[in-house]
Amino acid sequence: MTIPDTPGGDSLGLNAGIVPGATVPVATYPDYASAQRAVDFLSDNQFPVERTAIVGTDLRLVEKVLGRVTIARAALNGAAGGAWFGLFIGLLFGIFSDGGWLGVLLFGLLIGALWGAVFGAIAHAMTGGRRDFSSASTLTAGQYAVTVDAEVADQARQALTRLV
Template sequence: MAASVSMPLGGVQVGSYDRYDQAQAAVDFLSDEKFPVENVTIIGSDLKQVEKVTGRLTWGRAIAAGAAAGAWWGLFVGLLLGIFSADGAAWIGSILSGLLIGVLFGVLFGAVGYAATRGRRDFTSLSTIVAGRYDIMCDPAYAEQARALLARFSLRG
């Protein structure tokens, strides 16, 4: 269905919830009631970015994170090269060599990356996007049926 000026993207609003899990539970209820949920859209509005600071970033943490990332890459490369080894000792050697070289490069890149920031961002964090409201939109042909079912859903508790 193409969006038009008179009908917003996703159809008409049939429900609105404060949290995503509430909107998801409402759509799940519609599905349980055999409603054609392919005509439903959940739209998050009033978006904001939330950044949770998880700790202080120091030289030690930057180098350790680089070493850990390098170790994974080195292990991966060592395993790939180990496929072509003739015997078990060569296989172990390729894995250990890849791991060691990966750690060394990881330490180097971790240190260079931290030094490049020059102390402008000495913390670690996790970012997420959250919405202030979640609207359930529906194709107008099914809107009244959806509203009636969602009214039953809201009475449920």
């Protein structure tokens, strides 16, 4: 934890001086859990936490590659999405049918899965192999600053010095 001692300025570029309604950082932490713990500590000590924020800085995007996507896998993924849509449409039609709602529901599910597979395969084939993998992206911060309204910054700094 780092607690800036300058009342108006900061090294994060979050505030250039004490301006009514402005926020200033009172502490920085290497991870979100520590910043959250600091705000919880302020709350436990009757600090007006509605005047605080946790600000992540030094942001970076991390994309984890999950696996290869083939036309067959794209078709399977399309079938799964289409099946859910077909199930929904089948449910709507089934509600308003005179009888055999289960048959209508299953027919909607099968038709949705079939068309989803077709469109999934076609969509993947049209990419020409430019994106033959699936991935998941996360946004992470290098550090987290606890900021408060400038009027209560000294009170927050004093409270956080007691945080062990």
